Each structure stands twice: as C-alpha cells, then as structure tokens.
Amino acid sequence: MSDKINVAIVGTQFMGRAHSNAYIDVAHYFDLPAAPVMQLACDVDTEVANAFAKRWGWQATEASWEKVVERDDVDMIDICTPNITHAPIAIAAAKAGKHVICEKPIAMNADEAKQMLDAAQEADVRHMVAFNYRRVPALALAKQMIESGKIGKIFHFNAVYYQDWLVDPQFPMVWRHDIKEGGSGAHGDMNAHTVDLARFLVGEIEAVCGAQEIFIKERPYASGDGMGKVTADDATYFLARFSDGALGNFMCTRFATGRKNFLRVEIFGSEGSLMFNLERLNELDFYSRGDSGTEQGFRNIIVTEGGHPYLKSWWPPGHIIGWEHTFIHEIGDLLLAIASKSSVRPDFYDGLRCQQVLDAVQKSATDAQWISIPEA
C-alpha cells in the first residue's frame, strides 16, 4: 500500500479552510499508515481557488470538479461545496473509484442521499459525512458513558442550536437562503448536526412533528441588484419520538439574537443525565443517581485526560482543544479507514438516515401533522 493518500478538495471557502487545516495537522498528531497529500483544490471561482491553494499549500488548482474526479493522481475527494452539488460530485467520484468525504447535510433530499450510498457501496470506496460534532471528545465520551449504562434508559434528548447572523435584514442573499441551492435553510445546516448526534447517542428516530418559519422574506443581493426572495427556513423546531420510546426536542434558528453558534445537548436517563455545551467543548456535565444522597449534583468533567477519546494525541491534561480539532479527528479516522480498508462512521448510510428525518420534518411542517420516518 502507498504511504500517501492524494486528496482533492472541492469548495475552498469556510469548510475548505476547516478541512485544509485538518490535512496540514493530522499526520503530526495521529499515527497514520498513509499521510494525506494536498494535491488539488477545486473551485468554480478560479481567483479564490488560486489564493486558497497558495495560502493553504494545495499543489494545484482546477475549476471543474468533473475533471477532478477523473484524475489518476487523486485518491480521495473532499466535498466542501453548497448542498446542491453534493450528490453529483459524490456519485461521480465514487464511480471513478475515489474515496469520498462529503459535508453535511449529505444531499438535497433522501432520494439523492440513497443514490450516493448506492454509488459508494457499488464502488466499494470509503465514504463519510462530515458530522464533525461526533468527534468532539466530550461527545465521544458521552457515547462511551451511554453505552456503558452510566445514564441508564434514555427518556429525553433535547438539542438547541442557536445562531443570530440573519437577524440583520440587510444580510445579503446567499445560497443558504435559496431552497433550490440548499434543500432547506437553518434546518439542513443546524438540525442536520443535532439529528446526527441524536442518532449517534440515542438511536433511530421513528416520527417527527415540526414547524418552520421564514422571518425575513426578502433580502438584498450583494451585487446591489435589488431584492431576492428567501425560500429556505430561518428556523425549524420539531418534536421527535425515538424507536426505543425516548422523546426528542430539537430547535434551530438563525434568529437567536446574541447567540453566535450555541449548541447545547441535554440527555436525561433513568440512572443519570449528561449535558454538553459547544461553547465549553472541553467539558461534559454528568449527574449520577448512584451518587450518595447528600452529595448528588451535576459534576463537571474536564475532557482533556489522555484516556479520553482522541486526547492522547494532544496535550497534557487541562490543556484544552478547540472546534478545529474535530475536523482533524474526522479526517484522521477517514484516512485510517482508507489505509486499513475498514468502514468508518458516520458514513453515507448515516447521512441518508439523517436526511430522511430532515425531509420528514419539512413535510410535517407543510402538512401540519406527525410524519413517520421510512425504512432506509
């Protein structure tokens, strides 16, 4: 096996930067049989792509993803483009025999997601959806604690994801405001993460009932060329029933004035509870009913010990890590899976299951009724 994995990244802005940082750092901190080579950066905007490649150390640029997927000197494609492009790029990449990591939400809808899963499975390539919050050490620890029975049977999974960048009515139209480009707005962007976390930590969701709103119906085009119609949700709230009987409550909005990227998860079980807040991502709060009566209360675990997930590769205890490390962890796990020809989660199946929940919430909001999630 080669000791290098040649990577091409498609899309070179926000997520392009977060993933590039991961490729630069990952082999320094994690033991990888094959290190990534930052071979090719692709963006429709060639000026942006050239500046990006120079700054982040990508060896060459290309404007057409169709040409990228056909290149013999590329082993893996990293999709960091708007949602409407995910399925065509991922399917073509898999058919060309490339491993694929795709940003979330996996696709515009579950039909596309299923086609992506089928293509990846038929080609027998590794596939991953970039739900990076699974790889926050505190949430990976929460998973271990749930699996070892620390909080018993789960009754509730509550997640809020708040941002406020759309409160300003002058914030211009971007692809995220157009349902034809994004499939949804805040919902596919933010609830995609919390639905994936819910599946990761609790299990499958069986039915949902949601409500969506667009608070500001028109926004100015950045070009100064008049106003555009906003068609993607600004906020989506929904209730969920899990297959094992737990109840879920999910809220996401880009109109939570004062909240920048506030993601909080609360899980209540028969033996204890777990709380996580992304603004304090090195910490996990744990309540155990097993503690003695007079000393019961939430304890705050600083998740920086060498025995905590991912932490042995980083710093001594108490030396905290940040948001960007979650991308390093996900890229590291994917590269290991490619080198060892093993599977890695969350994969396109997880992307599809998440998308089925997202689609059902949108239908529920339109039809004003509970909707069951179909089989995969």
Ligand SMILES: NC(=O)c1ccc[n+]([C@@H]2O[C@H](COP(=O)([O-])OP(=O)(O)OC[C@H]3O[C@@H](n4cnc5c(N)ncnc54)[C@H](O)[C@@H]3O)[C@@H](O)[C@H]2O)c1
């Ligand atoms: N994991 C996370 O936390 C997280 C956070 C933000 C965004 N995302 C996801 O990442 C994806 C990209 O989001 P972003 O915020 O980086 O977007 P962005 O708008 O900042 O950047 C997208 C880039 O893709 C380029 N592009 C568009 N169409 C293209 C095409 N056909 N071929 C090549 N390049 C093309 C654009 O020119 C732009 O440079 C979205 O799916 C989004 O939902 C994930």
